Amino acid sequence: LAKTTQPISMDSYEGQEVNITCSHNNIATNDYITWYQQFPSQGPRFIIQGYKTKVTNEVASLFIPADRKSSTLSLPRVSLSDTAVYYCLVGDIKGKLIFGQGTELSVKP
């Protein structure tokens, strides 16, 4: 499974757009890119998944450049309730998900 690198923490203010970038230089051809969100003492929750270009759902957008060596999760107009840890995962699941340290996002009023 490809190793991922993302910032340990980020700060933002309510109403701002937040972009979290994840590096995955050795991503394989069959790998998908998936982002999960985790609140304290809760299980991770799926946010978005993509393979290439751009994917958008009601929660976020995922931007993937042509070389697929990185991806950016974009959260539009964050609120205090978006304070959480965000995990970037890369790989063909094959029975498991490998979580990294994640990015701890803190949204301030």
Place this chain on the structure above:
Amino acid sequence: EPEVTQTPSHQVTQMGQEVILRCVPISNHLYFYWYRQILGQKVEFLVSFYNNEISEKSEIFDDQFSVERPDGSNFTLKIRSTKLEDSAMYFCASSASRYGNTEAFFGQGTRLTVV
């Protein structure tokens, strides 16, 4: 929205005792997983289960651990002879398929405290 249900939400046990953590995956899902998260650390994969057998397991999942799907709805994790370092949040997850273009649904977790 369908959800994965875990019981109990919190379990306290004495060192050396056996515990069974229970999970009810989403009904039409075929792949089941257990993860754990020690306080302040990352989520760690333990085991995946499909077609009534283990598909993959991590080095953490040693002989102390076992999983079972005793009936059509429950998925259990048994920890024999618990140790202090087994204290963690244990998450169950399920997915419709195991390939990379699907999402895994996680339960709310069981907080295991070994004293």
